[in-house]
Amino acid sequence: MKGEVRLDGVGKSFGDVAVLKDVNLQINPGEFFSLLGPSGSGKTTTLRIIAGLETATEGTVLLDGRDATLLPPGDRDVAMVFQSYALYPHMSVFDNIAFPLKMIRTPAGEIDATVREAAARVRIGHLLARRPGQLSGGQQQRCALARAIVRKPALFLLDEPLSNLDAKLRVETRVELKRLQRSLGVTAVYVTHDQEEAMSLSDRMAIFMDGRIVQIGAPEEVFSRPATVEVAAFLGNPPMNVLPASVAEGRVTLGDAAIEFPTLRALGSREIVLGIRPSEVQLDEEGLPATVTLCEVLGEEVIVDLDLGGQLLRVKCPGRTRIAEGERVHARIDPAKVHVFDRATGGRIGT
Amino acid sequence: MRKRTFQNAILIGCGAILLALWTIPIAWAVLTSLKDEKEVLAYPPTVIFEATLKNFHAVLFGPTNIVANLTSSVIIALAATALTIVIAVPAAYAFARLRLRAKRPLGFYVLATQLVPPIGLIIPYFLILNRIGWMDSYKGLVLVYMTFSLPFAIWLLVSYFEDIPREMEEAALLDRASRWQAFWHVVLPQVRGAIAVTVIFVFLNAWNEFLFAVVLGGANVKPVTVSMYNYINTEQTQWAQLAAAALIAMLPVIVLGLLAQKHIVSGLTAGAVKGVGRR
Numbered sequence: 019m020k021g022e023v024r025l026d027g028v029g030k031s032f033g034d035v036a037v038l039k040d041v042n043l044q045i046n047p048g049e050f051f052s053l054l055g056p057s058g059s060g061k062t063t064t065l066r067i068i069a070g071l072e073t074a075t076e077g078t079v080l081l082d083g084r085d086a087t088l089l090p091p092g093d094r095d096v097a098m099v100f101q102s103y104a105l106y107p108h109m110s111v112f113d114n115i116a117f118p119l120k121m122i123r124t125p126a127g128e129i130d131a132t133v134r135e136a137a138a139r140v141r142i143g144h145l146l147a148r149r150p151g152q153l154s155g156g157q158q159q160r161c162a163l164a165r166a167i168v169r170k171p172a173l174f175l176l177d178e179p180l181s182n183l184d185a186k187l188r189v190e191t192r193v194e195l196k197r198l199q200r201s202l203g204v205t206a207v208y209v210t211h212d213q214e215e216a217m218s219l220s221d222r223m224a225i226f227m228d229g230r231i232v233q234i235g236a237p238e239e240v241f242s243r244p245a246t247v248e249v250a251a252f253l254g255n256p257p258m259n260v261l262p263a264s265v266a267e268g269r270v271t272l273g274d275a276a277i278e279f280p281t282l283r284a285l286g287s288r289e290i291v292l293g294i295r296p297s298e299v300q301l302d303e304e305g306l307p308a309t310v311t312l313c314e315v316l317g318e319e320v321i322v323d324l325d326l327g328g329q330l331l332r333v334k335c336p337g338r339t340r341i342a343e344g345e346r347v348h349a350r351i352d353p354a355k356v357h358v359f360d361r362a363t364g365g366r367i368g369t
Numbered sequence: 370m371r372k373r374t375f376q377n378a379i380l381i382g383c384g385a386i387l388l389a390l391w392t393i394p395i396a397w398a399v400l401t402s403l404k405d406e407k408e409v410l411a412y413p414p415t416v417i418f419e420a421t422l423k424n425f426h427a428v429l430f431g432p433t434n435i436v437a438n439l440t441s442s443v444i445i446a447l448a449a450t451a452l453t454i455v456i457a458v459p460a461a462y463a464f465a466r467l468r469l470r471a472k473r474p475l476g477f478y479v480l481a482t483q484l485v486p487p488i489g490l491i492i493p494y495f496l497i498l499n500r501i502g503w504m505d506s507y508k509g510l511v512l513v514y515m516t517f518s519l520p521f522a523i524w525l526l527v528s529y530f531e532d533i534p535r536e537m538e539e540a541a542l543l544d545r546a547s548r549w550q551a552f553w554h555v556v557l558p559q560v561r562g563a564i565a566v567t568v569i570f571v572f573l574n575a576w577n578e579f580l581f582a583v584v585l586g587g588a589n590v591k592p593v594t595v596s597m598y599n600y601i602n603t604e605q606t607q608w609a610q611l612a613a614a615a616l617i618a619m620l621p622v623i624v625l626g627l628l629a630q631k632h633i634v635s636g637l638t639a640g641a642v643k644g645v646g647r648r
Binding site: 069070071090091092096097098100102104105106107108117118121122165169 | 534536537539540541542543544545546547550554555558559
């Protein structure tokens with residue numbers, strides 16, 4: 019099966035500025051793989067290096083075991099959907115989708131059938147005579163998808179393809195995209211800054227921070243065991259609370275509060291960062307005393323901001339919770355559900 | 370409501386004045402070209418007269434006809450336009466796409482060529498063409514016209530090329546197009562309107578140019594703008610024939626304008642990329 023990607027120590031510098039440092043990853047055939055990270059973290063550059071639109075200044079790119087580091091984009095058997103769609107505005111939808119076929123000199127009779135099939139797959143079969151300018155955003159996006167799948171490439175690259183759609187359409191298209199990828203059996207590399215997208219689509223994902231990959235894994239794995247404080251603070255909605263604290267003899271000091279954490283006894287005495295998911299905190303009769311500073315009612319749930327000894331702790335409560343700003347409450351934190359990171363390195367400690 | 374009507378009346382009035390300023394001289398030329406030479410000088414000017422086409426006949430078939438001059442003008446204007454486009458299109462594309470250090474100096478150079486009063490360049494050009502033996506030749510005049518039209522054309526086209534997202538070409542490259550195919554099939558069709566505009570500017574400049582033509586041309590190469598001057602001499606000015614010649618010289622310009630109008634408009638309304646480009 020084709021569509022394997024391997025990056026070995028890939029780096030990219032523009033002059034003195036290194037935008038990508040020592041990127042190693044392996045994407046398996048047929049996998050839906052996301053590159054997730056905040057903007058400027060190097061994920062789009064990585065995708066463009068796989069596409070051949072940028073050349074790595076260090077390391078090697080292997081496509082199906084073949085060294086493709088210096089191969090021009092057209093020789094890589096990859097197709098790409100751009101964030102802006104990059105449709106050719108002077109051509110009809112039909113001609114846009116037919117363009118890759120014409121470039122590989124497909125016989126005219128074959129082009130017609132293949133284009134219609136690709137268009138039907140993304141349900142724009144009735145729009146073939148239109149120009150891209152006459153399509154809605156969602157239709158343009160489908161047109162770009164059809165152009166990418168028409169040649170049946172081994173590797174399918176997507177650069178934030180849903181970011182120009184409105185929220186509702188984005189969720190619908192997301193599902194369709196995954197279905198399309200599964201039915202084609204093609205490898206997909208998907209760049210996004212939207213963690214929800216990455217979580218719902220990916221078989222595995224790589225988290226980019228500051229030009230490096232900080233973690234690779236299945237979505238639930240990355241979510242439940244973030245490798246660094248940065249990843250922890252990036253994932254989840256709202257993201258995990260990361261609170262600087264210190265531990266000594268199994269006792270954690272958090273601002274002016276102290277909690278017994280018998281599980282942390284092995285750490286001895288050191289500076290740490292506590293990672294606490296908003297959904298893992300209970301407002302209760304007992305626990306750490308805190309003051310409610312803000313309340314966001316979202317229907318299914320309520321996000322409560324607490325002032326915990328001068329630090330912000332966000333808590334996700336059930337939608338029926340009634341709580342007033344300024345109220346004194348107690349936050350109960352389950353020691354078993356807390357993530358611990360080293361303060362100096364930001365790396366995860368323990369399990 | 371009344372205010373709206375009043376505003377409209379003012380707007381229409383201003384429009385009418387501007388239109389009149391533009392059309393009256395042309396209408397005058399048309400009338401003059403249809404008059405007898407004596408009628409032209411009648412005072413007060415006659416509006417009702419017996420129209421004649423003999424001026425056009427004289428200008429086209431008479432002993433001092435301008436057909437050879439029209440041919441010269443066509444050759445010069447076409448050659449200058451064609452060469453300018455052939456060089457300016459790839460040059461503008463390169464300037465728009467490559468990170469060149471010469472980008473800013475180019476901008477200044479373009480501006481500078483438009484700032485220098487042309488008359489200041491006549492003597493240098495005369496000396497240069499004379500030295501290389503290109504006086505009174507097509508290549509000489511075409512070369513001189515290109516020194517003005519080329520920077521202008523490049524400058525005009527660069528902004529159009531810059532408006533085409535790079536991603537569009539990258540998409541073409543990934544779709545297995547060669548660089549040349551990406552340029553030919555994806556980039557070039559999108560700047561058709563801009564090229565049409567450039568063609569018109571360059572052609573018109575070359576077609577209407579008088580100063581350089583009169584000094585650097587001669588017996589062999591005499592464009593129609595210069596030949597029209599023959600109707601003005603020491604003994605008399607043949608206004609009617611001059612008007613007829615001028616109208617004939619105007620025709621290609623008008624035809625070109627009408628032909629290119631569609632392109633210009635469609636060139637300005639094209640574009641179908643949604644959202645912003647890559648960060």
